[in-house]
Amino acid sequence: MNVAQTTPSIRPVIEFTDVRKNLAGRQILDSLTFDVRQGETFVIIGYSGTGKSVTLRHLVGLMQPDAGSIRVDGEEITTMTPNELEVMRRKFGVLFQSGALIAWLNLFDNVELPLVEHSRVSKKRRAEIVREKLELVNLWNDREKFPSEISGGMRKRAGLARAIALDPRIVLYDEPTSGLDPVIANEIGKLINALRDRLKMTQVVVTHDMESAYDIADRIGMFYQGRMIQVGTPDEIRTSAIPEVQHFISGGKRGAVSKRSVTAILSGRPPGMQSLREEPVAAPQAPTPASPAIEGSNP
Amino acid sequence: MALKLPLVSAVKGAGYTLVLLLEALGMIGHWWRRRAAILTQMHVIGTQSVPITSFFMLLVGMVFALQTGIEFARFGQTNLVALVIVSAMVRELGPWMTAFVLIARVGSSMAAEIGTMKVSEEIDALEVMSVNPVSYVIVPRLAGYLIMGPALTILGTVVGIAGGALVARVQLGVTLDDFLRFAERGAEPLDIYWGLLKAFVFSMLAAAVACSNGMRATAGAVGVGRASRNTVVIALTLTVFFNYLLTSFYRMAKSFIAGLS
Structure with missing residues (x-):
């Protein structure tokens, strides 16, 4: 195990400790241990269908582990009540694999949805925020379109705009570049970097696209057989002896x-x-x- | 084990459906906040079902009048058609025939829609945005169904009786005056309320089954298809079953009350 040295001054935002999960007789997570530091982009790589997405789902409380501890900002989330989970989830924005936009809302309304549901800001202020987020992902001109009318890449960008609508501190990405052509995949990568550099967000990205992993990662964790077999910088991974x-x-x-x-x-x-x-x-x-x-x- | 599994999953499914229904009913306080979505659902479930419900019930009324009319004519009692039509429509055919139409037209698509949201992670997305999916997705649909189910039942019953009256007039030679005179004796107010209660129960069953099957959908397009199919099969079965229970209970209660006086 070649876990990169943890500098004590950098506080981990997310800590997985010995997390186990068995699904339908398969040990998906097996003593999964890793941490994600404040302000970094942590990329989880690994074979398809082995449990990377399951890891993300544990992180936002959509799934509960069989054993082990998951901490966010030092708070144990596995024992949280639904109300506490709801508060905890405000720290997160999640970009799902297909964007997961609500089909009957146009892009503007989709991005506005979390604002309508959660913030007590005025309609005018909401419109400003939606504009700011949609401009960030370059979709303001398409705001009237519905999810079924746009391409997969646009859906992901819109999903990202919605994920950051409430200015979360942590953003999770499930396969942000899968199904996209290399140019658009690269644009998503640039967006991810922009969020880290400009907005100082902590990000966790699950992917099997190595090219984008090298582009965006501060650290990469290789997920294999339910655990992290190596965590390191992109260079350390590239030259890995494992x-x-x-x-x-x-x-x-x-x-x-x-x-x-x-x-x-x-x-x-x-x-x-x-x-x-x-x-x-x-x-x-x-x-x-x-x-x-x-x-x-x-x- | 192989024998047990379907039973286990059926019990689990029923349990989930019941919990979901109770949770959604408990959110009656959310109706005001979700009013726009409820209105949309009322339109989708109700307004858009008016043509098919009317056409369906009109023909049910017509064929029912024709069949009973032929028998009554043998005894020279064609006027009784009105009585039979009205009592059957108000107590039985109106509520459950309308329920059938709605299950086929609304229940199946509701399950498919929610199922698609589930498999495309939209439900998960709502949850991580701390938007309660039950409040956001289920409550408007349940509310729309609970309001429009009984409303369409009233429409269907009236149209069905009208269809019966039409056949009685044209094919059986019963004048409208005679029809109305006998129709009055077909149902008392309590029958009408009971019919509406049935419609309400059937609407609740169908909406709960549709939403629950949608929310439990897995495995992509196949799962969505399965959710839709299961909804139709289960909702129809429950409807005829509960209809029998409710009718039996009503008759028992009525004869009990008659015994008291």
């Missing part, structure tokens, strides 16, 4: 994962609880490349 990390970031061209998890990945089943270095098929410097090993291990 075969599973190399395997993931190189798109399977380098490194390797254990036999059983290769089978699990290829068969679409996320790996279970087995220990990481069990039955290594190929070391990173081994003469045999990883791909024959993968084929060989797949019955």
Whole structure:
């Protein structure tokens, strides 16, 4: 475990400690431990369908862990009452994978929704805030359009505008660039960086898009088999000695994962609880490349 | 285990539906805040259902008059058609035939709409924005259904009786005066209130089943389809079942009251 050194002066905003979650007999989170510091963009990478989104859902109380502790600003959220959760959630803005805009509201009304529901500001002030957020994501001219009338990238941008409508301190992104062309994906990345640099927001991004991960991350955590197997700066991840990390970031061209998890990945089943270095098929410097090993291990 | 599972999930589903319904009914204080959304739902559920409900009930009334009229004619009592039509429409056909139309037209689409919101994470998004999905999504739909279900039942009953009167006049030779004279004896005020209570109960059942199935939808388009289908099947079943219970109870209560006096 190569967890980056924690500077004591930087207070962690989010702390996961030994979080476990079993869903339908699968151990999705298995002693998941990591923290996110004030003002950083923390990117969680990992194979699809293995529980990265589940991690985000735990963070905003949409799911409860079986065991372990999740703290936000030092407050334990797993034992919160619904009312306390509601207050806690005001700290968060969440951009869901498909934007999750309300279908019967146009973009303006979608961004205004959290303001209408929560803030006691005047209609005029609300309109100013909506304008500011929609201009930030470059959608002010499309404010009258409905979610069904716009592209996926626009939906995500609108979802982002809504997520930050109440000026949250923490923004969570679930696959912000998936399904977007590289140019638009890059624009989303720029927006994420702008929020960190200009508004000092703490951000957690779940993605498997390595290019955007390197662009936006202050630190990257590799999620694998229910836990963080490495947390480090983009450079540390790029030069990682852990075969599973190399395997993931190189798109399977380098490194390797254990036999059983290769089978699990290829068969679409996320790996279970087995220990990481069990039955290594190929070391990173081994003469045999990883791909024959993968084929060989797949019955 | 394999035998038990469907039962377990059915019980869980029923439990969830009941809790959701009670929670939404408990939010009657939110009706004022959600008035715009409630009006929209009243339009979608009510106004837009007027043509199909009218057409459907008109033909139900017509065919019912025709069938009973043929039998009554054998005894030279065609005038009794009015009595049978009115009593059947007010107590039975009006409430549950209208309920059927609404389940097919409104319940299924309501479940699909909420189900789509669920699988596209809109419900989750509301929750993380601390917008209570029950208040924001369920309450307007339940309120709209509870208001418009009985309203459409009144419309359907009246149109159904009119359809019966039309057939009685044109095909059975019963004059409108005769029809109205016998119609008066078909139902007393209590029958009308009871019919409306039925309509209210059926509306509540259908809305609760639709919302609950929508909120429990999983697994994309397939799940939305399943939610919609389950809504129609379960709501129809519950409607005929509760209708029988309510009718039995009403008859028992009536004969009990008659026994007292």
